[in-house]
Amino acid sequence: MAKRVYEAWKGNNIFFICGRLIFGPDAKSLLVTLFLIIAPVAVFCVFVARHLRHEFSSYNAGYAILVAPIVFTIHVLVLLLLTSSRDPGIVPRNLHPPEEEFRYDTSASVEVGGRQTPSLQFPRTKEVMVNGLPVRVKYCDTCMLYRPPRCSHCSICNNCVERFDHHCPWVGQCIGLRNYRYFFCFVSSAALLCIYVFAISAFYIKVLMNDHQGTVWRAMKESPASVVLMAYSFISLWFVGGLTGFHLYLISTNQTTYENFRYRSDNRINVYDRGCINNFLEVFCTKMNPSKNDFRAFVTDEQPQRPPMHTPRDTDPEDNNNTGDNRRMKVEDDMDIGGDLLKISQRHNIEDIEADICSRGSDGLNHNLSEAVDSVLGSDRRAPVVQSDSWEIGNEGKYANPKET
Ligand SMILES: [Zn+2]
Ligand SMILES: [Zn+2]
Numbered sequence: 001m002a003k004r005v006y007e008a009w010k011g012n013n014i015f016f017i018c019g020r021l022i023f024g025p026d027a028k029s030l031l032v033t034l035f036l037i038i039a040p041v042a043v044f045c046v047f048v049a050r051h052l053r054h055e056f057s058s059y060n061a062g063y064a065i066l067v068a069p070i071v072f073t074i075h076v077l078v079l080l081l082l083t084s085s086r087d088p089g090i091v092p093r094n095l096h097p098p099e100e101e102f103r104y105d106t107s108a109s110v111e112v113g114g115r116q117t118p119s120l121q122f123p124r125t126k127e128v129m130v131n132g133l134p135v136r137v138k139y140c141d142t143c144m145l146y147r148p149p150r151c152s153h154c155s156i157c158n159n160c161v162e163r164f165d166h167h168c169p170w171v172g173q174c175i176g177l178r179n180y181r182y183f184f185c186f187v188s189s190a191a192l193l194c195i196y197v198f199a200i201s202a203f204y205i206k207v208l209m210n211d212h213q214g215t216v217w218r219a220m221k222e223s224p225a226s227v228v229l230m231a232y233s234f235i236s237l238w239f240v241g242g243l244t245g246f247h248l249y250l251i252s253t254n255q256t257t258y259e260n261f262r263y264r265s266d267n268r269i270n271v272y273d274r275g276c277i278n279n280f281l282e283v284f285c286t287k288m289n290p291s292k293n294d295f296r297a298f299v300t301d302e303q304p305q306r307p308p309m310h311t312p313r314d315t316d317p318e319d320n321n322n323t324g325d326n327r328r329m330k331v332e333d334d335m336d337i338g339g340d341l342l343k344i345s346q347r348h349n350i351e352d353i354e355a356d357i358c359s360r361g362s363d364g365l366n367h368n369l370s371e372a373v374d375s376v377l378g379s380d381r382r383a384p385v386v387q388s389d390s391w392e393i394g395n396e397g398k399y400a401n402p403k404e405t
Contacts, residue, residue, distance in 0.1 A: 006295040010093060011159040019295035021085040024157050027172040030084055034077070037190070040232055041073045044197050047225035048204045055207055065200060072193055079186035080171060082179065087291040089162035089177035091151060094144040133271040150272070152258055166257040175257075178291065181284055184247050191240040198233040201226040254279040 006019030014023045023030070045066060053062035126146050127134045135149045142153060143160045152164035154174045163177035175183045204226050208219035220227050250260060254272040273279065 002298040002300075004295070005293065005297050005299055008299050009295070011090070012157050013159070015295065016085075022087055022295060023084055024167065024173045026156065026169055027084070029169050030080075030172045033080065033170045036236075037073065037076060037080075037193075040197065040229060041069055041193070043225055044069060044201070044229055047223065048201055048229065051223075052200070052204060052207065069193065069196060069200075072189070072196070076186060076189045076193055079182050079189060082182040083168075083175070083186050084171040084173040084179075086179055087293055087295075088174040088179045089164075089289075090157075090174075090291075090293055091143060091145065091148065091160040091162060092292050093142070093160075097144045098146070130271045131274075133269065135271055150256065150259070163256060164258055178288060184244075184251070184283070187240050187247065188244040191237060191244045194233040194237040194240060198230055198237065201229045201233070205230075251283050252276045252279055254282065 004019055006015040006022070009015070012025040014025060014027050015021065016023070049066040049069065052065050056062045056065075123139070125136045125138050127136050128149060129135070130149050137146050137149055137151075139146050140153050140160050142158065145160065147153070147160055148162060150163045151160050153160045154164065154167050156167045157174050159174070161174045161176035163180065165175040165180055165183075167174050168183065171183065171186070173179065204223060205216065205219045208214070208222050209216060212218060212222070214222075247257075250257065253270065253276075254274060255270060259270075274282065
């Protein structure tokens, strides 16, 4: 029987309810987070709010003190679930490298038998225009695609995630395009919950002082739970309150956590900043894009043929003749690679391209390269199988010469 997408998933995610819920590989930490939220609220309800029911002239006000945190905690937990159990904006992997991007790279030629031989490879970066300014996007070896602007590969989940903010170990999920607003609402709501628990616990201490005409110490002895809750919510507030403030700043300037940490010292222009109000509207009021992944869809049997690209990660052990020739230098994810990258762009004439490659290559490489080009051209003629994203970087004339920035 055909497998479903979530059963053949190449990322490190964990799926529940037959692929309806997707978590990061560290989803277990979610249990700790749940405990850290539910336990103090339970203690608060039993040891503090319950005793305050009859402290108000209005009977309902007393019960509201008890019911409000329960309802609000449910609200926080729903936000937590929305953050951690849905697709954060994973860009589906390509089944093979984007064929139209094959370049003939003279700068990355390899020494073989004392002779310089060229290598077929991709440019590591591309330039796309965002709001009229050039933005460099990088090629992801794992996902075999050029990442859309603001997309980054999460090493924990092993996926490229759109508008990648960070991987949050507390929610066990990437924070990206599709769950950032829930994440922010979760963190800010948790901060409000801390303030509420702290304030009402302090109020209960005050009530005990008045009731027994005692000192604050005596009141604190009477309700140690209030003291513990005040300390706990105070410390938690530093964490979630600080995080709320930080993300308010990030939203107002339209940055992600990743961009803020990575480009902080660069002083580069933020091409995404559209003004404070528009930045907030962008995060909270734009329509959420549907997921690009249908985790429950059946995987098609068709396995498109990959061009014979040899990378250090997918070298075919049987093909020892050209592993050295076509070896692509391992390039760190965020390394800047420049250089002249000549392009085999117009594939009208196979002989021209082969002749071009042969004239530059060594004898031993000719056969393999011509095979490579054959395969590229052949599969191109068969059917273009490269997945296209919603953004366009296809204008080769425009972006043919990547600039170093
Ligand atoms: Zn990736
Ligand atoms: Zn992640």
